[in-house]
Amino acid sequence: MQPDTTATTPVKQTRRPKLQIGQMLRSPLVLPLAGLIVVSLLMGLASENFFSFDNIFNVLRQVSIVGILAVGMTFVILTGGIDLSVGAVMALSGTICAGLVVNMGMPGVVGLAGGVLVGIAFGMFNGAMVAWGRMPAIIVTLATMGIARGLGLIYSGGYPISGLPSWLSWFGIGRIGIVPVPVIFMVLIYACAWVLLQRTPFGRHVYSIGGNETAARLSGVKTQRIKLAIYTISGLTSSLAAIVLTGRLMSGQPNAGVGFELDAIAAVVLGGTSIAGGRGLILGTLIGAVLLGILNNGLNLMGINPYLQDVIKGLIILLAIYIGREWR
Amino acid sequence: MLELKNIKKSFGKVEVLHGVDLEVRAGEVHALLGENGAGKSTLMKVLCGIIQASDGTIKINGEEQHFANYDEAIEAGIGIVFQEFSLIPYLSAFENMFLAREICNRFGLLDRRAMRKRAREILAQLDVELPLNAPVADLSVAEQQFVEIAKALSLEARILVLDEPTATLTPSEVEHLFKVLRELRRKGVAIVFISHHLEEIFEICDRITVLRDGEYVATCDVADVDNDRLVEMMVGRRIEHNFPPRRDLLPKADPVLEVEEIQLARGGPVSSFALRRGEVLGFAGLVGSGRTETALAMLGAHPAARCKMKMEGKEVRFREPADGLAAGIGLLPESRKEQGLITSFSIVRNISINNYAKYARNRFFIDLKKELYCTQEAMSQVSVKANSPFDRLDTLSGGNQQKVVVARWLNHDMKVLIFDEPTRGIDVGAKAEIYHLMRDLTARGCSIIMISSELPEILGMSDRVCVFRDGGIVATVDGSDITSEKIMTYATTGRKENAA
Numbered sequence: 001m002q003p004d005t006t007a008t009t010p011v012k013q014t015r016r017p018k019l020q021i022g023q024m025l026r027s028p029l030v031l032p033l034a035g036l037i038v039v040s041l042l043m044g045l046a047s048e049n050f051f052s053f054d055n056i057f058n059v060l061r062q063v064s065i066v067g068i069l070a071v072g073m074t075f076v077i078l079t080g081g082i083d084l085s086v087g088a089v090m091a092l093s094g095t096i097c098a099g100l101v102v103n104m105g106m107p108g109v110v111g112l113a114g115g116v117l118v119g120i121a122f123g124m125f126n127g128a129m130v131a132w133g134r135m136p137a138i139i140v141t142l143a144t145m146g147i148a149r150g151l152g153l154i155y156s157g158g159y160p161i162s163g164l165p166s167w168l169s170w171f172g173i174g175r176i177g178i179v180p181v182p183v184i185f186m187v188l189i190y191a192c193a194w195v196l197l198q199r200t201p202f203g204r205h206v207y208s209i210g211g212n213e214t215a216a217r218l219s220g221v222k223t224q225r226i227k228l229a230i231y232t233i234s235g236l237t238s239s240l241a242a243i244v245l246t247g248r249l250m251s252g253q254p255n256a257g258v259g260f261e262l263d264a265i266a267a268v269v270l271g272g273t274s275i276a277g278g279r280g281l282i283l284g285t286l287i288g289a290v291l292l293g294i295l296n297n298g299l300n301l302m303g304i305n306p307y308l309q310d311v312i313k314g315l316i317i318l319l320a321i322y323i324g325r326e327w328r
Numbered sequence: 329m330l331e332l333k334n335i336k337k338s339f340g341k342v343e344v345l346h347g348v349d350l351e352v353r354a355g356e357v358h359a360l361l362g363e364n365g366a367g368k369s370t371l372m373k374v375l376c377g378i379i380q381a382s383d384g385t386i387k388i389n390g391e392e393q394h395f396a397n398y399d400e401a402i403e404a405g406i407g408i409v410f411q412e413f414s415l416i417p418y419l420s421a422f423e424n425m426f427l428a429r430e431i432c433n434r435f436g437l438l439d440r441r442a443m444r445k446r447a448r449e450i451l452a453q454l455d456v457e458l459p460l461n462a463p464v465a466d467l468s469v470a471e472q473q474f475v476e477i478a479k480a481l482s483l484e485a486r487i488l489v490l491d492e493p494t495a496t497l498t499p500s501e502v503e504h505l506f507k508v509l510r511e512l513r514r515k516g517v518a519i520v521f522i523s524h525h526l527e528e529i530f531e532i533c534d535r536i537t538v539l540r541d542g543e544y545v546a547t548c549d550v551a552d553v554d555n556d557r558l559v560e561m562m563v564g565r566r567i568e569h570n571f572p573p574r575r576d577l578l579p580k581a582d583p584v585l586e587v588e589e590i591q592l593a594r595g596g597p598v599s600s601f602a603l604r605r606g607e608v609l610g611f612a613g614l615v616g617s618g619r620t621e622t623a624l625a626m627l628g629a630h631p632a633a634r635c636k637m638k639m640e641g642k643e644v645r646f647r648e649p650a651d652g653l654a655a656g657i658g659l660l661p662e663s664r665k666e667q668g669l670i671t672s673f674s675i676v677r678n679i680s681i682n683n684y685a686k687y688a689r690n691r692f693f694i695d696l697k698k699e700l701y702c703t704q705e706a707m708s709q710v711s712v713k714a715n716s717p718f719d720r721l722d723t724l725s726g727g728n729q730q731k732v733v734v735a736r737w738l739n740h741d742m743k744v745l746i747f748d749e750p751t752r753g754i755d756v757g758a759k760a761e762i763y764h765l766m767r768d769l770t771a772r773g774c775s776i777i778m779i780s781s782e783l784p785e786i787l788g789m790s791d792r793v794c795v796f797r798d799g800g801i802v803a804t805v806d807g808s809d810i811t812s813e814k815i816m817t818y819a820t821t822g823r824k825e826n827a828a
Contacts, residue, residue, distance in 0.1 A: 201685075201694060211670035211672055212666075212669065212670040215667055215669055216670070219649070219653075220650045220652070222648065
């Protein structure tokens with residue numbers, strides 16, 4: 001073995017490497033993007049309506065709710081955790097929002113704020129249990145999923161709460177120009193998440209916890225606080241999704257969002273994020289969510305039996321993960 | 329009975345066993361003795377077929393054997409009780425003993441009665457009684473060890489290897505274990521006994537084989553040697569590395585860190601020490617003597633029953649390593665892969681992990697240019713060899729990885745750095761560079777605690793040495809008292825001199 005000499009590397013300012021083809025091919029975005037293109041082309045071939053403006057915005061609008069939930073889920077999964085409570089928290093948040101406005105006569109803004117507070121509170125609870133209670137995330141959030149769902153049903157008696165002021169529908173079905181409001185909403189949230197993850201120390205710490213929690217902690221990362229923060233973010237995005245949902249349905253639906261946590265997880269994983277944490281990009285999650293939406297939409301357009309659609313979606317997810325799995 | 333001849337083993341290009349002999353007779357307890365890293369465990373792994381020797385022969389009862397794996401070694405009558413037990417904690421004693429060789433009745437179902445009966449017979453041979461049905465996790469450490477031994481015997485082991493069996497036992501449990509071993513010896517079992525505790529070796533063993541740095545030193549009868557002679561054989565005269573010269577410490581260098589009392593477990597020993605500005609304080613001792621745990625406990629990363637310390641005269645208490653970082657204490661952990669680095673991340677990411685305050689823009693955002701510049705500066709200070717700062721850590725050599733860990737702390741004006749096994753698994757050249765770095769750091773006024781299992785390193789680098797044994801500091805030596813004999817004697821017996 002050649003012993004290291006003391007030759008020092010001069011401090012030269014290398015630039016951040018330009019994206020080269022080889023590197024681009026190794027980016028975690030490649031596979032999701034390829035999947036998106038392939039699936040879009042297939043759908044376009046199968047149905048001539050697919051590539052119309054109307055249909056594309058329709059797909060994006062449908063994607064927006066799961067897409068927003070998947071933002072929080074990305075933070076959580078990047079640290080190696082999981083949040084099963086997002087669907088139920090979203091339903092509870094929407095129900096409380098509607099309840100405050102309809103049953104208690106509060107202004108709509110107070111209702112929205114109340115809903116968001118509920119989401120944040122649940123997220124903080126999850127985070128505290130995981131970080132300081134040292135319980136596995138899957139169990140904690142499974143429990144809070146049940147709690148949130150149950151509380152929503154108790155509060156509403158199991159019925160939708162309708163009679164909201166009509167301006168709230170702007171969040172669900174409004175448009176700015178030709179672009180649906182929920183889509184703008186979603187893109188803004190993704191932009192914020194991108195900045196947080198890629199341009200702040202907080203984001204780097206999120207990745208480092210997923211990469212090697214012990215190493216992160218021993219080098220001085222406040223791992224517990226970061227965990228509290230990411231579950232809180234997940235609660236927050238759940239409640240933001242609830243705003244879109246409430247605006248679309250124009251009511252608080254305690255039974256809404258069943259199984260959405262699974263769609264959100266699927267979007268994250270289809271987007272190339274490692275379920276073990278430490279690797280993945282928020283942009284990938286957006287691609288994953290859109291991919292899921294296109295599948296839903298395309299299979300509908302093709303008139304395929306909805307039961308069969310679930311089977312097909314499941315198989316496609318399996319295939320995608322199989323192709324994208326890490327080689328060791 | 330058992331004869332190992334000229335065993336050699338290399339990992340990659342590094343030879344760790346340079347032709348070791350070991351001969352064990354039936355009905356004797358044979359001690360295998362050596363410092364940390366002398367090659368005892370490697371030799372035993374070769375014997376058990378867990379790893380294969382590069383050269384040399386294994387003979388059992390005169391017949392040459394080649395073990396491709398552990399199962400073949402068991403087949404040939406070898407049983408081993410590892411330092412860390414391989415029992416399944418939630419299964420009962422007899423279920424563990426018959427794991428993967430369950431006795432079944434003719435319906436293919438477990439025959440629990442037959443297994444229990446057989447287990448009881450074996451334990452009766454050992455003159456041991458223990459609850460057969462309770463999960464082994466509920467048994468004491470000693471009882472678990474008996475289960476391990478019984479498991480080996482149920483496989484008709486004629487050669488039994490015990491790797492540091494007494495490390496975690498109380499004195500009365502050790503007595504019981506020795507009774508069992510004497511019983512086995514009477515029955516003609518050949519026992520290989522690995523221990524660092526010399527007094528135990530004098531009590532139970534018949535003959536001793538000493539290894540040093542992967543070399544065979546000697547085999548002798550216990551009756552023919554004394555404590556001092558054994559230490560001398562273990563330590564030997566060795567080629568000194570070229571360590572950078574010590575700096576003359578100011579005679580009255582003020583203490584940076586005073587640990588007034590630290591106790592790892594309730595009822596355990598209470599230690600105290602002080603660290604002066606610009607000094608290298610060595611933590612010597614055997615593996616498991618509490619050096620790493622003490623360091624982690626200081627930073628709040630390991631539970632401690634008591635921990636009271638002062639930093640530059642002010643009382644401090646760290647709840648997590650982040651508090652330590654804020655106060656100016658950093659840790660470079662012993663296992664780079666598990667505790668030090670995120671190997672799937674780039675060098676930049678790994679160095680900047682605790683440096684973000686340095687590159688902040690508008691308090692909240694990362695200044696990517698500054699990050700890159702600081703990283704490259706840190707890399708060149710410790711001369712990390714890599715194509716680019718964006719290389720993944722797992723593409724670097726061990727020495728370069730270690731330098732990355734060091735680089736992470738350079739941007740901070742750290743007052744205290746704790747190096748845990750700083751040169752483990754890195755080549756000679758990189759070692760020398762790490763030593764120079766440590767000297768440079770002390771010249772800049774940083775104080776260093778160096779935990780090391782390599783005596784030459786302790787001797788060559790430390791200004792003072794704290795010797796650990798059984799969870800606490802038994803002695804602090806400095807100046808001309810820093811000799812390998814003194815340190816090894818403290819570490820193995822806890823006493824200054826063997827009462828000769």
